[in-house]
Every structure is written in C-alpha cells, then in structure tokens.
Amino acid sequence: MQRGTLDVSCCRCSDSQRAGAAVPWCANWEQACVPSSDSLTTCLACSDTIATFYVSTSAATTGSSNWSYHSFASRWHIRQLDIQNVFLNGFLDEEVYMRQPPGFVDSNKPVTDTSLFVLRRKEVTIYLLVYLDDIIVLSSLSSAIPRLISQLWSEFSVKDLGVLHYFLGIEISSPTSGSLVLRQRKYALYLLAQAGMLKCTPVTTPMASSERLCSTDGDPLSSEEATQYRSIVGGLQYLTVTWPDLSFVVNKVCQYLHEPRTPHWSAVKRVLRYVQYTVDTGLHLRSSSSTLLSAFSDADWAGNIDDRRSTGGHAIFYGGNLIVWSARKQSTVSRSSTESEYKALANATAELVWVQSLLRELGVAQDRPPVLWCDNIGATYLSSNPFFHARTKHIEVDFHFVRERVSRKQLQIRFISSKDQVADIFTKPLPLT
Incomplete structure (x- = not known):
C-alpha cells in the first residue's frame, strides 16, 4: 500500500x-x-x-x-x-x-x-x-x-x-423516496418531563411579538430554580438542531444564564409550551436537482434593551433545503441599521464560504456562485459600490471581506423586500400572521 x-x-x-x-x-x-x-x-x-x-x-x-x-x-x-x-x-x-x-x-x-x-x-x-x-x-x-x-x-x-x-438524539425517517425527516420528539418530551410540563397548554408561537426581555426586570430566581433554568435552556439549545424557529428565543434566554429572573423563566416556559404544540413536527429535507447555494441575511438594529447591540441572523439553503441557520447577538454596537445589516451580511458570507469548502471536499460541484439576499438596500449597495468606502471605515474588514468576493464574482448579493425575508425569524419574535 x-x-x-x-x-x-x-x-x-x-x-x-x-x-x-x-x-x-x-x-x-x-x-x-x-x-x-x-x-x-x-x-x-x-x-x-x-x-x-x-x-x-x-x-x-x-x-x-x-x-x-x-x-x-x-x-x-x-x-x-x-x-x-x-x-x-x-x-x-x-x-x-x-x-x-x-x-x-x-x-x-x-x-x-x-x-x-x-x-x-x-x-x-x-x-x-x-x-x-x-x-x-x-x-x-x-x-x-x-x-x-x-x-x-x-x-x-x-x-x-x-x-x-x-x-x-435525532430521529430520522424517510416517508417518501428521496426525502428525510429529522425530529427530536423523544428528546423534546424528555425536556418537558424535566420541567414538569408534559401536560401544559400549548401555544402557537415561541415568544410574544411584543415581549422585550431585560436583565433587571423581575426578581432573581432561587438557587434551585436558577439551576433548573440553566439545565432546561441548555437542552433547548440542542433542540434548535431540528427546530430552526426556536433559534432566536433560545439565543435570547441564553443571555441571562448568569443571573436568570422571573420574566426569563416565564419566557422559557412559553418556549416549552410551543415545543409541546410542535412536538410532532420535523425538518423535512427533499432531494433536488438544484445545487444552488442561497442565503438570507437580516438584522434587528439595536434591539437589545440592555446594551443596544443588534441581533443578526441568516439562513442558508442548498437547493430547496435549509441546511444552516443562525441567530446571534452582534459583538459590537452598530451606529446605523445599515451597519448592523452589513455585519450580518458578512457573517452569512463567512458561513457560505465554509459550506462551499465543505461541498468541495465532498466532491459536490458548484456551477453557479451563491446568492445572498438582503432586505437593506444600503448594505446591498455597499457590497458592490467601492465609492461608498469612505463611509465604511468603522466596518472596514467586513466591507473588504464581502466586497472582494463580489468583485471576483464568487458571490451575488441581491435585494429582497422585508415581507419576503426568510431570516426575519432569526432576529426578532414574530406574530402568528
């Protein structure tokens, strides 16, 4: 050999x-x-x-x-x-x-x-x-x-x-030829049992659209309750593997692990009630002839009440299948909505680069550059127009990172209306309709 x-x-x-x-x-x-x-x-x-x-x-x-x-x-x-x-x-x-x-x-x-x-x-x-x-x-x-x-x-x-x-902990089934359904029903029921909420009343959304959590509202939890809070939230993090719609609210309640309070615990209980409502659903993946990588990027500017940092989110599709998603609070404060959107766009670009690298190692050919959809027209212009460079010195690294890939025709960035923005669910709580 x-x-x-x-x-x-x-x-x-x-x-x-x-x-x-x-x-x-x-x-x-x-x-x-x-x-x-x-x-x-x-x-x-x-x-x-x-x-x-x-x-x-x-x-x-x-x-x-x-x-x-x-x-x-x-x-x-x-x-x-x-x-x-x-x-x-x-x-x-x-x-x-x-x-x-x-x-x-x-x-x-x-x-x-x-x-x-x-x-x-x-x-x-x-x-x-x-x-x-x-x-x-x-x-x-x-x-x-x-x-x-x-x-x-x-x-x-x-x-x-x-x-x-x-x-x-992920249940995989194939209801039809060329499709897979990923579920975590068994693990979800285990979490509900751990919280004593197996018979709770279900709700149709994981978080109320008007709710704004804060680090100072309410009373601190007791030591025993705080331990249970951290345990349940840690379990909910793993549920986001097949529950993309939990990503934002789970990221939110994770920000209070150091000192959870009564409103935070109430928010976690609402998430569990939503898990009860959707316990039999799963992530459906279908075979497709399309190999196009497409991504959606969004940000909620200054949405965090405690420090006014923005929350960025993205979703990446391979063909028609959702394969990557993220909801994360940005590490620095943005001075404008365009800045926060561009930071989210740069994070989505970095994730696209990684997915492309992984597909190359697997021998999966990519005949077209990926498409990244953004609902902020200012961020879209920044990615393709070098004359805006003077306005971007405070985010220069992100600017050059995205701009370089666009100029080399390795990435297409296109505008999409906010009502069609898929990544909106990763940046803020949404109403049912």
Whole structure:
C-alpha cells in the first residue's frame, strides 16, 4: 500500500494543523475537517488500517451538519453502525492528557480534528462519519457497505443498526423516496418531563411579538430554580438542531444564564409550551436537482434593551433545503441599521464560504456562485459600490471581506423586500400572521 503525507487544514479558517511532521494515512481515503471523535477504521480498497486520529470531541451536531442527510437521499444508501467496545470499564492509574502537553508532542500522533473519511473510486464513493462509537455510512453503491462492515468487524466489534433511524438524539425517517425527516420528539418530551410540563397548554408561537426581555426586570430566581433554568435552556439549545424557529428565543434566554429572573423563566416556559404544540413536527429535507447555494441575511438594529447591540441572523439553503441557520447577538454596537445589516451580511458570507469548502471536499460541484439576499438596500449597495468606502471605515474588514468576493464574482448579493425575508425569524419574535 502507498502512503503519503498530508497537511490538514481547517475548512473554516484554513489554518494548518500539523504536529510538526507528516501524518500517516491511507492514500485511498481523504479526510475532511468536521466535528470529530476518536476513530480508527480500515480502507475498503486494500484492507489496511488507517492511522488512528487522536482528537478532541466537539459539539455533537449543529445545524450546518444537516447536509449529510439530504444531499444524497435519493440515490445514496445510508446505514448506521455502532462500535460496541469503544468505552472500556476500568480504573486509570496513569495521568491522562486529553491533548499532547507542550514539549512532549509525538510527531507520529497527529492533532487533527477529523471525523469524516471519504473514499472516492471510479465505481463507488463512500462517506464515513464518526462520532465516538456512532458511525454513519453513505455509499453510492449498496454492495460496498457490507464489505466495509466486514472489514471493520475484523478490527472491532461492530453492530450494524440497519438504515439510519436514530443518531445522537435525532430521529430520522424517510416517508417518501428521496426525502428525510429529522425530529427530536423523544428528546423534546424528555425536556418537558424535566420541567414538569408534559401536560401544559400549548401555544402557537415561541415568544410574544411584543415581549422585550431585560436583565433587571423581575426578581432573581432561587438557587434551585436558577439551576433548573440553566439545565432546561441548555437542552433547548440542542433542540434548535431540528427546530430552526426556536433559534432566536433560545439565543435570547441564553443571555441571562448568569443571573436568570422571573420574566426569563416565564419566557422559557412559553418556549416549552410551543415545543409541546410542535412536538410532532420535523425538518423535512427533499432531494433536488438544484445545487444552488442561497442565503438570507437580516438584522434587528439595536434591539437589545440592555446594551443596544443588534441581533443578526441568516439562513442558508442548498437547493430547496435549509441546511444552516443562525441567530446571534452582534459583538459590537452598530451606529446605523445599515451597519448592523452589513455585519450580518458578512457573517452569512463567512458561513457560505465554509459550506462551499465543505461541498468541495465532498466532491459536490458548484456551477453557479451563491446568492445572498438582503432586505437593506444600503448594505446591498455597499457590497458592490467601492465609492461608498469612505463611509465604511468603522466596518472596514467586513466591507473588504464581502466586497472582494463580489468583485471576483464568487458571490451575488441581491435585494429582497422585508415581507419576503426568510431570516426575519432569526432576529426578532414574530406574530402568528
């Protein structure tokens, strides 16, 4: 078997992550930088063992990882595996380092953050996604999966769980050919039980459109109530993996974790009542011939009562499927609505760059530049007209970052009316109609 050297770079920041020497790897497989776990697998082509990757575990699942479920749903075969002996029972007498300590770096043990393995051959392409002892296999050829499982079995005790149906608390079903539905019903019911609200009265919106939370309103919660508040809010954060409409309000209540008060707890209870109302819904992903990346960016200028910072949000679609979404308070105060909108636009552009990089690693061709829709005409003009540069010195980095991609025709920014703005739901509470 041939072995090569590999400089592993992060998809998001392109920083090289090497331990000072070449990383041994099987030349038949490629690696992609995504949230990861300890992994060791074998090469389908030559049955040789791929190098072990010692990595730190990051977030279990994010909205931006949903591409792995829908991109190939119509023509790819998806299976789920479990490694039965990953966690060993016993007592450790030695001091264990989660990372290699400075001065004792072993160049033969890489420090990459890799959990997605890709095999490309003329007749088959396989993606192997590893999170601790849970594995998802996507293959363009159904007969290749049993062979891969057989080779994994020679190294580990592997359990074939069949067609992908439950992964990291997410329930996956395929109601029709070429479609997937992602739900977290079981986890949602668990949260409702933890809060004692399994029989609560449902509501149709997660937050009242007139509600404005503040850090000084109401009375502080008791120590026991504050602990429960933080626990429930932490659980709601994970629900946003398949509940995009919870993103704004969950981000809002997360801002008061340090000192929650009675209005904040009431807001969390309303979110749970909305979860009760929508507990059987899910994120529907359909196969599509379109490979166009399109994004929607929006901002709520100075909407935070405590510090007058703006909230920015964006949604990214691959074809007709929502794959990335975000609601986040901006790190600095904006002096105008155009400034806050442009900051949100720059954040959406950065996320588009990352998604494009990930699609390239997966071998998914992009024949057209992505389109970014913004409902602020001033921000739209800024992205394409260099004569406005004098007005943007206070946001110069964001200006040049977006402007460069537009001038190279790597991004199209277009105006959309506010009533058609999809990302509005990530920046403020909306009424039912």
